[in-house]
Amino acid sequence: MQKIIKINSLNEFLTNLIKDYTVIAPVKERTTKFKAILDPKQIYLDKITKIPLKKFFLPEEELLLAFKENKITEVRPKTKPTIIFGARKCDLNAINVLDKVMKDPNYMHRRKNTILIGMYCTHPDKYCFCESMELINFYDLFFYPYNGHYYISIGSKKGEALVKHLPSAKKEITLKFKNTKKIKNKDIAADYQNTIWETDANKCLSCSACTVVCPTCNCFDIKDKSLINKKQGRRTRSSASCQLKSFSRVAGGKAFRDSRLSRFKHFVYHKIVYFKNRHKIYMCVGCGRCLRACPTHIDWTKTINILSKTKKIQKK
Amino acid sequence: MVYHPQPYIIDHVKTINKEVKLFRIKSDLNPKPGQFFEISMPGIGECPLASCSHNPHQIDMLTRLAGNVTTAFFQLKKGDIVHIRGPYGKGFPLGKLKNKNLILIAGGTGLAPITSLINYIEQNRSHFGNIIIYFGFRNPEYILLKDKIKEWRKKFKVTICLDKLEGDKQCKEGFVHEVMNKAPPDTAETIALMCGPEIMMKSVTQTLNKLGLTDDKIYWSMERRMECAFGNCGRCLIQDVYVCRDGPVFRYDHIKPRLENEETSNKIKTH
Known part of the structure; x- marks a missing residue:
């Protein structure tokens, strides 16, 4: 059963939440991103955030261990109970993807401490293609704006407890997403060797922007730093990108994904094929952030569509 | 915690040549043949090394001088402490x-x-x-x-x-x-x-x-860059398999198509 709340009562609802929880929501500052808010008026829902939600669960750099003399101590993050508010369906599905891979204790600690509240997005743009990515309902609460009200779907007991005091809706309202961009046939496993990928790879600068803004890119590096006397140091986990040559480089200098083409294909195939083989869902959630961020406007979704078109012609 | 290495004592160090040393470490980790460890040099980093013995009370690390971590490892002597986490991987079948x-x-x-x-x-x-x-x-x-x-x-x-x-x-x-x-x-x-x-x-x-041996009778023990060693960091992926978690030993007919795919696209240099 859905709960219902007037659109202009939302601020009051959130103000109450801010008293007990750290509330993270999309805001517009120099860039659009998820950030802890103190006032509901800060929330910005018009556009998809440039910086994905993953940065809250997997910070750019995070302390894992601290060294002193020969002693090693663990460092655990300190987090208050947190609510993520205003995440889009793609953002939430990205968390579902990360849950499947990440067995990192810091990540799991943050996840346990977090309640996910989603918001139906009324403004998908020309880069969004979430419809094509078989997204599921993954949330604790999800808000559908309709006729001056928010209709709130409940996904878990944690979520239910937050809206207990609200009246129940008389009818169920769920809204469909409308994208202009679509990927038609995602079965590209057999097309790895197709030369069409070279056109995209030719444009690629290996700048790694796509992996920085991707909400499901979780690859990381473990780095050590120490004082010059080597008596104190720390080990951190920081994000890494498969688009950089150093990503696969081993001691001795050999980089296993040496060419730009192999790195570019690794990104696309990991999102569309490899992850699905293992976890039965697509790693890509169709948020379109990689397409928006690309400085040379590479659109691999178009390439996939061209592939399926040529396959159709070949069948005829 | 998964990243926390444990201290062990080096029992014996043998210099084999200027590039290779053999470290004997007292431990009860008892790895299966083909499994590997992450050797930790606090402040320098970690590197994956396989044990070259099968013994419940010790591990032997045949180490080649290759990068920063092994350089630091080479400074250690008998009686020093080395930090290790593992064993990882499935090892030989x-x-x-x-x-x-x-x-x-x-x-x-x-x-x-x-x-x-x-x-x-x-x-x-x-x-x-x-x-x-x-x-x-x-x-x-x-x-x-x-x-x-x-x-x-x-x-x-x-x-x-x-x-x-x-x-x-x-x-x-x-x-x-x-x-x-x-x-x-x-x-x-x-x-x-x-x-x-x-x-x-x-x-x-x-x-x-x-000589008549088909690919399904051949096993490769492989090397890739690894950071976490339990299938999280994504560094050792060969297409859809993790060398750390699914390997490091693979039946050749399983890994062959994946290696060939990456190899052919490595040969094509764009701009």
């Missing part, structure tokens, strides 16, 4: 090797995981048929674990292949696959397992194919 004849091939420090398997075979000799071993090294100076090889020569059929013979009479000249071509080993009821540079494993595999 011991169940599938039972009652089979085995051909073991090791190139350079790829010797390490193969040695742990030889140890296991020595301890359970009745489980296995004929054992043929090939070692490939650069020249007589680079032959590793000479004492052990001497012992194994008494028990198994051991061939040492050197790129440059330099007058050594016990060894054969040429790469492993060349030596194998000249005196082909029997491949009936046989499984081949190898570890070494990929280019060497590839040519040896092709030779074994010619």
Whole structure:
């Protein structure tokens, strides 16, 4: 059963939440991103955030261990109970993807401490293609704006407890997403060797922007730093990108994904094929952030569509 | 915690040549043959190393000087503390090797995981048929674990292949696959397992194919960059398989199409 709340009562609802929880929501500052808010008026829902939600669960750099003399101590993050508010369906599905891979204790600690509240997005743009990515309902609460009200779907007991005091809706309202961009046939496993990928790879600068803004890119590096006397140091986990040559480089200098083409294909195939083989869902959630961020406007979704078109012609 | 390495004491250090040292570490970690550890040098970093023995009370690290971590590791002496986490990976498919004849091939420090398997075979000799071993090294100076090889020569059929013979009479000249071509080993009821540079494993595999051993009877122990060692960091992915979690030993017919895909696209250089 859905709960219902007037659109202009939302601020009051959130103000109450801010008293007990750290509330993270999309805001517009120099860039659009998820950030802890103190006032509901800060929330910005018009556009998809440039910086994905993953940065809250997997910070750019995070302390894992601290060294002193020969002693090693663990460092655990300190987090208050947190609510993520205003995440889009793609953002939430990205968390579902990360849950499947990440067995990192810091990540799991943050996840346990977090309640996910989603918001139906009324403004998908020309880069969004979430419809094509078989997204599921993954949330604790999800808000559908309709006729001056928010209709709130409940996904878990944690979520239910937050809206207990609200009246129940008389009818169920769920809204469909409308994208202009679509990927038609995602079965590209057999097309790895197709030369069409070279056109995209030719444009690629290996700048790694796509992996920085991707909400499901979780690859990381473990780095050590120490004082010059080597008596104190720390080990951190920081994000890494498969688009950089150093990503696969081993001691001795050999980089296993040496060419730009192999790195570019690794990104696309990991999102569309490899992850699905293992976890039965697509790693890509169709948020379109990689397409928006690309400085040379590479659109691999178009390439996939061209592939399926040529396959159709070949069948005829 | 998954990232927290535990301290162990170095029992013995043996310098084999200027590039390779053998560290004996007291530990009860008891890895399966072919599994590996992350060796931690606090403040420097971590690196994945395989144990080259099969012993519940110690691990032996045959280490080649290659990067920052091994450089720091080389400074350590007997009695020093080294931090280790592991073991990781699945190791060699011991169940599938039972009652089979085995051909073991090791190139350079790829010797390490193969040695742990030889140890296991020595301890359970009745489980296995004929054992043929090939070692490939650069020249007589680079032959590793000479004492052990001497012992194994008494028990198994051991061939040492050197790129440059330099007058050594016990060894054969040429790469492993060349030596194998000249005196082909029997491949009936046989499984081949190898570890070494990929280019060497590839040519040896092709030779074994010619001798009638199909890809599903051949196993590769592989090397990739690893940070976490439990399938989270994504560094060791070869297409859709993690070398750390699913390997590091792979049946060749499983890994072959993936390697070939990446190899062909590595050859194409764009702009």
